Amino acid sequence: MRIVVVGAGINGLLTARELAQANVEIMLCDQGDLAQQASWAGGGIVSPLYPWRYAPAVTALSRWAQAAYPNLQRELYDSVGIDSELLTSGLLFVNPDDARDAMVWAQANHARVERVDHAHLRDRWPGLAHDADTGVFFPDIAQIRNPRLLKALIADLTRHSHVQLRPQTAVIAIAGARGHASASVTLASGERIEADAIVVCAGAWTAKLLARSALPIRPVRGQMLQYQVAPGSIPSMILRDGHYLIPRQDGLVLCGSTLEETGFDDRTTAQAREQLEAVAATLWPGLTAQPPVRHWAGLRPGSPNGIPYIGAVPEQPGVWVNAGQYRNGLVLAPASAALISDLVLSRQPRLDPTAYAPLAPD
Ligand SMILES: Cc1cc2nc3c(=O)[nH]c(=O)nc-3n(C[C@H](O)[C@H](O)[C@H](O)COP(=O)(O)OP(=O)(O)OC[C@H]3O[C@@H](n4cnc5c(N)ncnc54)[C@H](O)[C@@H]3O)c2cc1C
CATH class of the missing domain: 3.30.9.10 (D-Amino Acid Oxidase, subunit A, domain 2)
Known part of the structure; x- marks a missing residue:
């Protein structure tokens, strides 16, 4: 199985890692340098800011992710020797x-x-x-020292022979599967890459890439x-x-x-x-x-109420999204990546995905 992940922020990197652990062949591309946007700029508080003011959908992801962080930090340290300072x-x-x-x-x-x-x-x-x-x-x-976490994730991904990291590789169009044709991305270079699935983790730029789906990000x-x-x-x-x-x-x-x-x-x-x-x-x-x-x-x-979109993109078979974490993308990332990976790989999702499903445009 081959999957293209678009965007190498915390969501793209962790999604790629989850999928790579299931032995999927991954191409992870970013229009700029890897992990230099919101995920680098964020503060790294491993909690929503006033956790009691959020919808249960955010709490469910954040509680799961908070429990997952110590393991993630340890695994990365053991793998590449970079301490993310959790x-x-x-x-x-x-x-x-x-x-x-x-x-x-x-x-x-x-x-x-x-x-x-x-x-x-x-x-x-x-x-x-x-x-x-x-x-x-x-x-x-x-708290997590997010720039170090990102560095550790990149170093960890480079150790997988079936993961290809492509900085300076902008995706300009995405097409869902149709008839015998697979889902595909078109790069700014004109190259077209087919894959079994495309997972869009393009942060604030996601709505530009999925314009037809009208996601309010x-x-x-x-x-x-x-x-x-x-x-x-x-x-x-x-x-x-x-x-x-x-x-x-x-x-x-x-x-x-x-x-x-x-x-x-x-x-x-x-x-x-x-x-x-x-x-x-x-x-x-x-x-x-x-x-x-x-x-x-x-x-x-x-995104509205800070509830991210994690799921299949309507009317574009083979295209998925994991984006819109708003102010909580760092805390929610381990759970968001696990959930999207469960869905893409048709595994039993570890959390009810209904609240995060992107709705079809009117
Ligand atoms: C000042 C600040 C403080 C914050 N503090 C916290 C905090 O304490 N705790 C917390 O949990 N969250 C915090 N956040 C929020 C958190 O940083 C974000 O929610 C999270 O980083 C989003 O991650 P992402 O991977 O979705 O997006 P990004 O990190 O922005 O990554 C998206 C990537 O997609 C790439 N991309 C976009 N379009 C394309 C394209 N067409 N082709 C290829 N690549 C593309 C971009 O170049 C980028 O690298 C903060 C954010 C900011 C700005």
Whole structure:
């Protein structure tokens, strides 16, 4: 069996890995360098931002994926010696106005959670801004160092002789199987490649490639700042009013992010830099003693309610999609890749796929 996977972000790489483990011959192509778009730009929180505010379809994928991450990290480390730094640093939600909903959700989903009062907050997170009153702390929420995870995945895939990685290879058209003809992709070079299945993991660009299917996936720009502090100075990830800090093990701290509907423009802006500097000052005032060391942007694959499309593309036999994870593509990726692979390979799906099925256009 031969499958073409389009797009080498976290979803394409993990989908290719799942399929390769079933001994399928894979061609994975990307229009640019491998893994340089949203999956590189993301923060790597291994949880939806306010998990209790999401639809059960997102929770089902994220709970499954969270359980799968430790194994994935270990397998990649054993295979290629790159540590993706899966770190259970916990996530503190500061002043959430729906703390009760968080507690109810945590109980229903068997997630450990602590209500944190003002004194406790000052004691454990002494650098928080003074108007931080209360918090909800999920100690088991982890982060992943996504650029390293991507590097490890690429290195792992290159070890499979039946996987061909093709950067700088844009797909310009996709055709479903018809009569005796298989599904196929046409490359920008004019080359046409037939396959038993095509899996589109093209992130924010997916709707362009599957225009006939009218999937409502749109680019949503996110910008991020990075600071450098002494390792360990910020004791956990912190989220307040939709913005967050992610302290890495080596003292780098990510501060994000913006949500901007600016089409396919992935440039950074001075305005967002100012906004994020203000966010950093609100979250952990000491952080802004030094200017940020880096500023970047990426395009999320936005979808209604953040529910991804994982399944067969209507009216295009042999064409599948795994895209639209929006703000949660890194956390959801192991589960998304497992589910699409089950479907493509006609295995019993490990999760009911109904909620993710792309609907036929009207
Ligand atoms: C600032 C920011 C912070 C984030 N933080 C988090 C977080 O903390 N946790 C979390 O879970 N998620 C987070 N996300 C979301 C997450 O990064 C995305 O949902 C996820 O990376 C999407 O992965 P993807 O593989 O679908 O897309 P991408 O990584 O964008 O990959 C798609 C690939 O397809 C390629 N492609 C497109 N069109 C074609 C074509 N025609 N031919 C060939 N190749 C093509 C592109 O070049 C690209 O490499 C964040 C995103 C941003 C921007």
